[in-house]
Amino acid sequence: MKVLIPSALRSYTQRGEAEASGETLAAVLADLERSYPGIRFRMIDEQGRVRRHIRFFVDGEQVRDLSRPLRADGELIIVQALSGG
Amino acid sequence: MTSGNQAAGQISLLVATRKGAWLYHGDAARRTWRADGPHFLGHSISHLMLDPRDGRTLLAAARTGHLGPTLFRSTDFGRTWKEAERPPAFAAAADGTQGRSVDHTFWLTPGPAGEPDVWYAGTSPQGLFRSEDGGVSWAPFSCINEDPRYRKWMGSVQDGTPDGPKLHSIIVDPRDPGHLYFAMSGGGVHESRDGGRTFAPIMKGLDVVEGFDRGDATFHDPHCIRLCPSNPDRLYQQNHCGIYRLDRPSEEWLNIGRNMPATVGAIGFPMVVHPRDADTAWVFPMDGTMVWPRTSPDGKPAVYATHDAGSTWQCHDKGLPASQAWWTVKRQAMTADQGDPVGLYFGTTSGELWISRDEGGQWECIAKHLPEIYAVEAAEPA
Numbered sequence: 001m002k003v004l005i006p007s008a009l010r011s012y013t014q015r016g017e018a019e020a021s022g023e024t025l026a027a028v029l030a031d032l033e034r035s036y037p038g039i040r041f042r043m044i045d046e047q048g049r050v051r052r053h054i055r056f057f058v059d060g061e062q063v064r065d066l067s068r069p070l071r072a073d074g075e076l077i078i079v080q081a082l083s084g085g
Numbered sequence: 086m087t088s089g090n091q092a093a094g095q096i097s098l099l100v101a102t103r104k105g106a107w108l109y110h111g112d113a114a115r116r117t118w119r120a121d122g123p124h125f126l127g128h129s130i131s132h133l134m135l136d137p138r139d140g141r142t143l144l145a146a147a148r149t150g151h152l153g154p155t156l157f158r159s160t161d162f163g164r165t166w167k168e169a170e171r172p173p174a175f176a177a178a179a180d181g182t183q184g185r186s187v188d189h190t191f192w193l194t195p196g197p198a199g200e201p202d203v204w205y206a207g208t209s210p211q212g213l214f215r216s217e218d219g220g221v222s223w224a225p226f227s228c229i230n231e232d233p234r235y236r237k238w239m240g241s242v243q244d245g246t247p248d249g250p251k252l253h254s255i256i257v258d259p260r261d262p263g264h265l266y267f268a269m270s271g272g273g274v275h276e277s278r279d280g281g282r283t284f285a286p287i288m289k290g291l292d293v294v295e296g297f298d299r300g301d302a303t304f305h306d307p308h309c310i311r312l313c314p315s316n317p318d319r320l321y322q323q324n325h326c327g328i329y330r331l332d333r334p335s336e337e338w339l340n341i342g343r344n345m346p347a348t349v350g351a352i353g354f355p356m357v358v359h360p361r362d363a364d365t366a367w368v369f370p371m372d373g374t375m376v377w378p379r380t381s382p383d384g385k386p387a388v389y390a391t392h393d394a395g396s397t398w399q400c401h402d403k404g405l406p407a408s409q410a411w412w413t414v415k416r417q418a419m420t421a422d423q424g425d426p427v428g429l430y431f432g433t434t435s436g437e438l439w440i441s442r443d444e445g446g447q448w449e450c451i452a453k454h455l456p457e458i459y460a461v462e463a464a465e466p467a
Contacts, residue, residue: 044153045187046176046186046187051152
């Protein structure tokens with residue numbers, strides 16, 4: 001599926017869009033990690049929790065459950081939520 | 086002791102800030118400084134540390150507002166950087182229990198000369214980690230991260246500094262790699278004599294905030310501990326409640342802050358020791374009264390030095406602003422080099438970097454307008 005990468009994570013992907021596959025959000029993130037080592041830990045902590053200022057949108061809907069099934073032709077947008085200053 | 090008027094090797098200052106890191110490369114006389122940075126602009130860098138064993142490897146403890154924590158590593162003194170493969174992270178919790186996650190790595194300590202690839206790290210919330218491959222991969226070290234007694238002493242995320250509770254001041258005895266100290270804000274000072282297999286608190290003689298039990302490590306808040314390189318049996322401590330000295334094998338800290346002028350007080354964050362004279366140390370007092378402003382007392386910044394192990398203290402403020410300077414200097418943001426006379430350095434939360442080339446006698450500002458300074462280290466690259 002197509003994954004839109006926020007600017008904060010483009011040091012890993014070098015571009016704003018990536019391809020990753022998996023039947024769930026967790027599996028897609030694991031696939032991203034295989035392609036871009038280190039990227040998952042910046043979004044998901046060691047207890048499997050989504051970090052405070054990271055949001056996932058699947059086909060326009062916010063998803064918090066990593067076990068959520070995904071469509072192969074869907075779109076995942078990773079968003080860096082507001083945390084400036 | 087201080088008559089050589091001879092600089093050590095060329096010094097580079099490693100400046101970690103809330104918005105990135107800078108290196109300031111000095112000339113041999115420590116007169117001019119070339120800014121090299123920003124590195125990691127926008128990242129909060131808690132600590133930037135040189136490996137003194139090879140003189141070129143740097144580790145930077147980083148996080149950003151959005152992303153989880155990581156470490157960056159350079160093997161060419163900051164020309165190029167690579168992310169650690171496995172940054173410090175707590176063990177996954179057992180099913181049904183609430184595990185902790187590292188918010189940021191706060192403190193980095195290179196291991197001893199005889200263990201060339203060993204590093205230690207302290208995190209927020211309090212955790213102790215070790216790398217055995219030069220900082221590429223990290224694992225929890227010792228039992229303390231999960232030990233019920235230590236977890237009680239660590240308290241919750243609300244029982245620490247405004248930036249979160251910290252594990253800091255990781256010290257390896259230069260004579261014995263199995264003899265370790267670390268400190269926690271809050272949670273006290275702890276020692277291991279068996280290579281980290283077990284630790285025990287050293288609390289005797291230390292004050293705590295009025296009304297609390299000084300026999301409970303939970304209520305101890307060491308701000309910075311330093312071991313004297315010239316006498317590893319001596320430690321100095323800047324604490325939430327004062328300044329202390331410990332001469333091993335004694336287990337009792339001596340209150341040497343009570344010898345500070347009463348109008349200045351004995352509260353601060355950094356503690357700096359002389360590289361060759363264990364009777365000499367420096368502090369940067371801040372106002373600890375009422376609501377704990379932690380700014381220079383009366384708006385008059387000064388460094389205080391002792392040359393008799395804390396019996397007397399001398400004010401060093403020549404060159405510093407005489408009034409209306411409400412500075413805060415954090416616990417990692419003041420340091421000494423190895424020169425003779427010793428060069429002293431500190432960075433303020435208002436982004437100024439100051440130097441004294443003569444052990445505090447005269448001060449000069451060498452950089453302004455930096456982001457909030459978290460840490461300053463004086464490094465001697467190979």
